Amino acid sequence: MSDSKTHSASQETTAWSISGYLMLIAMLVLVVLTAARILGFASSDPGPEDVVWFVPFVLLGPVAIVFIASGFYMIQPNQAAAIMLFGSYRGTDRSHGLRWIWPWLSKTKISVRANNVVSEKLKVNDLRGNPIEIAANVVWRVSDTAQALFDVDDYKGFVFVQIESAVRSIGSRYPYDDIEHQEVTLRGNHDQINAELRTELNARLVLAGITVDECGLTHLAYAPEIAGAMLRRQQAEAVISARKKLVEGAVTMVEMALTQLSEKNVVELDDERRAAMVSNLMVVLCGERDAQPVVNAGTLYQ
Template identity: 50%
Template sequence: MTERKPVFLLNGFLGIVLVLAFAGVGIYYMVQETFVIAIPLLAIAVLLSTGITMVHPNQAVVMTFFGRYVGSIRRNGLWLTIPLTERKKISLRVRNFNSSTLKVNDLDGNPIEIAAVVVFRVTDSAKALFDVDDYQTYVEIQSETALRNIASQYPYDGFDREIYSLRGHTEEIAARLTENVQERLKVAGVEVLEARLTHLAYSTEIAAAMLQRQQAAAIVAARQTIVEGAVGMVEEAIAQLERKGVLPLDEERKANMINNLLVAIVSDRGAQPVINTGSLY
């Protein structure tokens, strides 16, 4: 594994002054036809000029000297460094990678469509350049691999189960995805700032069936809440009637009243009153 290390640096403007000084003196001796002094001075000027490089903000310059890594420059500005080195520039800016929409199976085996965005930046320019072939392609492939892995570990929806789900626990899934992607990309000297789902849906072949399942679960939950509320209302009504002694209730009348009240409260339609006017005989 290649580790980033600093390299010899000298102020670039001072380096330009040195280059001009050696060149000027060399030209002077060239005019005087003192070639023994002029040629070495001009050679030194040319050699020093190859070491001048400019580094922009949020940029790193990785340097190799005849195939050997000698160091990196991360300080922006004009610098004089080791002459005759090969220099490659790498951006350190924050970037986004939007994955394509992937079709995978969740923990329950249901086919789903999922996509994510990964926010990253290069922190170790030497690893990004030397330890992987193309770090941008590496980020894309490993991010999609991590997304597939996460999608297969969780169900799309928990359906009242005590389990994390892709739809119901977005923050936890995002944190888990960030950790997974970071673990895969550290070899490339890349830091993952954030990873979040941008698309999540059932595949078209089961979308209609799963929608019906969700609607049925919602109806059952709503009915359960209504019934629980209705039972409480009936208990309170019976208790008030008994406390105030408005109407003596035996067990049969109490059962009929409970039945009528529950039907009136729980029914989807408005209750239709029936008036008992007595029998014909």
């Protein structure tokens, strides 16, 4: 069962062909010989034996010229030609320039150049169910001409459909953003997301003989219906995160100040005044406005 599945897919092979320039020279030589023979026969007084030899030569010469001329074809750089014999695949010719094969063989040209595709903006629900808009840029090329021509009906349309499917799959597999940076997200882990998208595309397109060289997200945003609410949430999360860092820093600074005051015997504070100093320092360090200093001209204790 597995062998039948393996052999069901086409595989590119190298087709037989020769340089078209050699056959062009042979055709030109044949043209010159045929023309010279005709002119020589017309300018002389041929006998019966000459006529017997002349008629087959005149008939076969043009036929051979037409036969040779029918086998020429041109392949440009980064282009290939699939050779067919009455519907049977005989191989692929990737040698660019003027080429020649038997005239009864048909040729189907296919480009193996790199193609750049920018997908449409797709609306997808991310891992948390939030609707987002996502689009990707994909650089792909044909790596196996036999699979591209014979294993799928339209390999270009196949590529477009698979790009859309892969982008939707990646978009629904991860959350859009994570303010705590504990998860892999679409917005925060571009390299990982792009690498996974390329791997998935190559797995999907191997059936059509397509290889993805590069891909990446070109558009990523919340859908318009929730963009305002998500922006406010992001702003609130950013404020909370900033406040958290500010408080952590303030606690550290207060602890350091009290430790140094105690170690250097600058002042001795009881628990009540230590609590008051901690409260004042936290207000100064965490407040959004500049602190106004108060000069105590009296004694330390009232």
